[in-house]
Amino acid sequence: MALTFFRGLHTHSFLMYPSSFLSRKNGMLYCTMKSIRGQTETQEKSQHQLKVSTQTQSRKHDDIFKNFEAIIGIETHVQLSTLTKAFCSCPYNYGAQPNTSICPVCMGLPGALPVLSTKVIESAVKVGLALNCNLSLSSKFDRKQYFYPDLPKGYQISQFDIPIATGGYLDVDIPLEFGGGHRKFGITRVHMEEDAGKLLHTGNGSFSQVDLNRAGVPLLEIVSEPDMRTGIEAAEYAAELQRLVRYLGVSNGNMQEGSLRCDVNISIRPIGQLEFGTKVEIKNLNSFSSVSRAIDFEISRQALLHSQGQADQIVQETRLWEEGAQKTVTMRKKEGLADYRYFPEPDLPGVTLTEEYVDGIRCSLPELPEMKRRRYEGMGLNMQDVLFLTNDINVADFFDSAIAEGADVKLAANWIMGDIAAYMKNEKLSINEIQLNSHELVELISSIKGGTISGKIGKEILFELMAKGGTVKGLIKEKNLVQIADPVEIEKMVDKVLADNPKQLEQYRGGKTKLQGYFAGQIMKESKGKANPALLNKILLEKLNAKS
Amino acid sequence: MLSSAHAPRLVRFPSHCLLRPINSLHTAQSSPLPTTTAPSSQILTIRKSLLTKQTTAVDLAKSFLDRIRRTEPQLNSFLYVSPDDVVLKQAEELDNKIKNNEQLGPLAGVLVGIKDNICTSDMPSTAGSRILKNYRPPFDATAVRKLKQSGAIVVGKTNLDEFGMGSTTEGSAYQVTANPWDLSRVPGGSSGGSAAAVSARQCVVSLGSDTGGSVRQPAAFCGVVGLKPTYGRVSRYGLVAYASSLDVIGCFGSSVADAGILLHTISGYDKFDSTSSKREVPDFTSQFAGKDYLESKPLKGLRVGVICETFGDGVDPEVILSVRGAVTHLEELGCFVTEVSLPSFSLGLPAYYVLALSESSSNLSRYDGIRYGNQVLEDELNSLYGHSRAQGFGSEVKMRILMGTYALSAGYYDAYYKRAQQVRTIIRDSFKAALERNDILISPASPSVAYKIGEKKDDPLAMYAGDKMTVNVNLAGLPALVLPCGFVEGGSTVLPVGFQMIGAAFDEEKLLKVGHIFEHTLQVSSAVPPLVADELTR
Structure with missing residues (x-):
């Protein structure tokens, strides 16, 4: 035609x-x-x-x-x-x-x-x-x-x-x-x-x-x-x-x-x-x-x-x-x-x-950027965070639903603006295009807070979640990533590392206490990153300083 | 019943004008002139003879095609006539339907002429302009679609003043149409082709368009019934726009019944035209079924207002005499007649021309030679526009575009367009008030009968003045019915006079009722011009 x-x-x-x-x-x-x-x-x-x-x-x-x-x-x-x-x-x-x-x-x-x-x-x-x-x-x-x-x-x-x-x-x-x-x-x-x-x-x-x-x-x-x-x-x-x-x-x-x-x-x-x-x-x-x-x-x-x-x-x-x-x-x-x-x-x-007709439309209006900014401000976020989160309505929605599920405001904001934003930027994806959903972010945050996994493991899981999807619980189980918080098990690893590094142990006891970090790293490696860092350090110090 | 011997009628209409009514078109049966027979509806007659198998759609179509072939060289009513095989094929399909006892549409077998500014997908639609030479729209106008759905056969596209801008049909880029009553006279315009075609029985009914009187004035000039519906009653979708706020598609028929049945077919809300009305269309066709008016005063109590401003200076005395005769007849039918004064009436003409020309200057902007129609190839854009439009438009159209452009220009808008809109409101209000006190208003349809071809061609103001009876109705958006009410001597022949009945908005039903009774108690509207009278009375 x-x-x-x-x-x-x-x-x-x-x-x-x-x-x-x-x-x-x-x-x-x-x-x-x-x-x-x-x-x-x-x-x-x-x-x-x-x-x-x-x-x-x-x-x-x-x-x-x-x-x-x-x-x-x-x-x-x-x-x-x-x-x-x-x-x-x-x-x-x-x-x-x-x-x-x-x-x-x-x-x-x-x-x-x-x-x-x-x-x-x-x-x-x-x-x-x-x-x-x-x-x-x-x-x-x-x-x-x-x-x-x-x-x-x-x-x-x-x-x-x-x-x-x-x-x-x-x-x-x-x-x-x-x-x-x-x-x-x-x-x-x-x-x-x-x-x-x-x-x-x-x-x-x-x-x-x-x-x-x-x-x-x-x-x-x-x-x-x-x-x-x-x-x-x-x-x-x-x-x-x-x-x-x-x-x-x-x-x-x-x-x-x-x-x-x-x-x-x-x-x-x-x-x-x-x-x-x-x-x-x-x-x-x-x-x-x-x-x-x-x-x-x-x-x-x-x-x-x-x-x-x-x-x-x-x-x-x-x-x-x-x-x-x-x-x-x-x-x-x-x-x-x-x-x-x-x-x-x-x-x-x-x-x-x-x-x-006008009133009907007025009632159906969504929360507008200005209102959202004022609300986020009221939640204690600084203006930089507020502007970032409200810039894209999809990001704001993601954030809002995470908060609605009880996530910590500041932690959720940090995760979104940090690793998640960086990933989206690198992969040139929008927040709706990544595989992670807000529910799993909430899970992730609480798993770290509750000590199930370390922050480091949390980051690794996050990237997996963003790229491939899945659930936090599933990934932890699948990869056997649950944090080792059993003192006996950690003690075994500490003992092994100390035994494997007699020279460094001697130097430490000779006053080179900076080596504590080296030992901690080796033990973490031994645990494949799963050892509870606080417990690890506590046991390590005890062992290092033990007079034997 | 008012008998044929009713004395006043014979006084009003010279006996030689009492021509035979057309009640049997397709048969060659000869009978003595039944001057007492009421003018019958061709549509209803055709339907009856098809259903009773007295005739076939093919025979019927052939008789019209023959008549077109014979008369068209003298009349030039059509810009395009559908090829015989196309028409006959549609007729054959109808005959098969009849044979198989299938349901027939209300206009089955009725041959219709369509004014060439109404879009038809299977025929050219030029609006009488060179700029749309050979243009074929990809769609049917809503009115045409409805006609086809109701079984009508479109026989061709009728001539008009370019884009509807004129009152004589001499403004067509292609040909001049002659008045069937006197070939040396104009048929009126702009729907002159549609009026002449119905008058000369080249088709049963036809569609026209009425922006300032373009259906009513040619109906009067050609002695047929012309119906201008209320603005919004009929969809304008597919009507090539001249002045959008005034344009309506209108109907021509040889009887009030035919015009009414045609209107009923094309009326109603159309989602493609947001100015079309959602009002229900009453079935005003039932009243046309062969009723005799036995009461002596069938219009008893009807309040008729005669617009006194329309009987003054500049109106031919014979026209006044004829219309006064029609008023007397209405009184005899029981109407209560009074004189009505509309002081704003004379403001209508200038207001109409300012508004119509302003809108047309805008509506005709789309003919720029870029997408369709006439294009003059040029290297530079403005020359392409200029030359395409200069060669595509005729002089009357150019003049109207210039005047409209002027009226809308910054600094002039308030003095012209805005002022004219204010006048339009005054006119609308005054008509509304007059129609609250009266059921219908009466005026002549035109200040004169048909004049000679070429007579007013170089005097546009004289031509514009001829529209003064009709333009007010468009400004007020009201329905109006024009029907023949007499004849005047015009040299070698007689020329028909038409009078106009104006009704309240969306009250076409009342106009049709009054018109139907009027013509049934008077023989005039079924008169046929001498050109075809011999053949039809043979």
Whole structure:
């Protein structure tokens, strides 16, 4: 069907090789990216941010910076992970073959009409509530009109003057390495709209092709107040939004796939000046670190122009972040405001919400990142632990269920943030992909605490559990790992080691008491690590110091 | 019963206009002109003769195909006629069903014409535009799907003003359709092809679309029944959009019963159109089963409001005379007639044109030459857009896109679009109030009868002014029924006059009832144009 009714800009080869190749490449990219990203993503990125910001800020620039204040606002597009597109029943799968998930509605064929999926409203209400917004009980859709080949109807169904949610805020905790502290960033509005398709350009540029798989996929546009002042703040705002939509389950929030897209608006002004400087928009920000770095670059670019008396060269424009060159470049200069000729979408009835409907959704909201952080803080965890555990909802869930089973808070946190996190990072797995479940972690912790196994054995078992699964009890039994706590048995081993090392025993008794550690090691080895360390040392000391 | 000798009727309608009603299409039986016979429903007649095996679906289809072949060179009602074998195959299947005593759909064997801006998966759907030349949709419009399910046979796609933008059908990119009553005159528009086809009995019934009068005005010009349903009664899915908040699919028939049965078939909620209504569709077809109106005042107590603003300046005196005659007839049927004033009536035309053109400028954005339709290859994107659209659209469409774009532009929106919406609310409220005091409202369907081809082609404002009787109804979203009520002399021949009955939202049932009784007590609506009259009365 697509072949018959679809044409590229060039009339032939619409579904031909180049585009499918591109999509397959994307597909592979997705797999590798998926394993790289994960709950450790922001942590990793944050470290980058730290390095980069120290790199780029020479002392001279620091002085220039000090005299300016940056005003930053972010426009975020969140792709909703509803089963169907916003206005038709086509599914959307990232990386699918071009034009395999299209129908008359999302192709904009003559006579086709949009019908809103109620799931879109549900997601918008969830996000609106989670962002502490006022909901418009009566809103509507509008048409935003412009021509582009990836926009099949010649207009985008969006919301203009009555967005579904307005006037909220987002709580963000800045990590300690960036100075820490709590911020509240204002949310101007949240509105629903549909995504456009994608253009695929051929290598030699002779023609382009249109892939409409993404056309009609529901988006939420979330516009922040211009409340951010640094690249870090902006990146943390974006990361918090990602957490929020993932916690709510409304989007996978994946920046690489374009499920979460951030456009940054930034201007700077000399400190003390009331009026704002000229606003510049930055696009093509594919990670939180690029958000942060692009802003830092842009601040220094604009500050430098100011300090050189060339402030007039800061013009209202859209700039593109070039990841390779680590700089922003002009994409298009704006000549006044584009006229989108918005008017109410006549094909869709108004969006009316009842109080009951909103209350129902309010009651079904999960614990959000901010609440979780405050709760963990109340449990006595420090902010570093709190931020780590709450960053990924799956990690938080793992932790919460371990706690619910009675695990010690600090011990559970340490295991998760230590060995488990390290393993996930090395193996590029998420916490749901490792074989260990929270119940076995609780078992492990209590087995160590109860003295059944040593901490060392515990670590060994942990890796086995993460890689292959199984139960703590089963592994201890299977490998015969139960700690040796029988004094008679340990005494035998002590005796054997002492007898095997007469020379060292002589040296010890001659005053070289440091050798106690050597003996302890040998005995532990003899016990295959199973001897109870305290008992071992007690018996060893007795034997070493015995006058015989 | 009001007999044929009822004196006033003979005064209102010159005797030469009292043409023979069509009560037996397929048989060649000749009988003296039964001027007293009520206009019968072709659909019900066909059903009866199929079930009683007086005729076969194949014979019936052949007779229509023959008539299309004979008349089409003069009329040009169709942009596409289904090949004989395709039509006859469907008819054969029906005949087999009849032979096997299988259940028949309510429109079994009925040949239907479809306006070419309504999508059909097995025929081109060009909307009368060059930009959609040879375009074949991958789906049937919901209305078409329902017709096919009810056993109807789609015989072809009828001509129209490009995208429905016009009142003469001269705006088609492909051909000019002639009025069957006078080939030198327009059939009206934009559904001129559908109206002419039913008038000339090229098909039994047809679908049109009505954004500002595009079903009702051509029905009046061609002397057939035209029904514009309430907005939301019929799904718009598959109707190529002109102005989404005003567009409705409407029905043409040679009797009120046919138009009503057709409407019943295509009505109802459609999950593919979220502006379609979930209201239940009452069975308004039962009242058409051959009833005689024995009471002398079958419409006793019905409150009829005559909209006085529609009988003023700019309306032909003969039209006024004819419609006044229809009002008198309604009074004789027992209606309680009063004059109603709708002071906002004259605001309808400008408000309509601002809103319709604004919406159309947006709805026609999708014809960009990228995915389907006419594409002019260019190296640069804007030239591709520009040339594809410049060559694909006709001048009337271009003008409307420009005006609509202007009205929606920043700085003008409040003065035009927003103001027009406010007027629309006023009009809707005033109609609602008038329909609380009256059961139906009456006006002429058009200020004039059919005019000459080319007469208003270069005078768009004169053409737009011709819509003043009908646009208010679209703005208010109400149902309206147009039926013939007389004739005026038009040179060598006579030309039909139509009057409009406007009902409350979703009260098509009442309109159809009144219309049915009206035509059953008057012979006019079954009149056939001279072009085919000889053949039919043979």
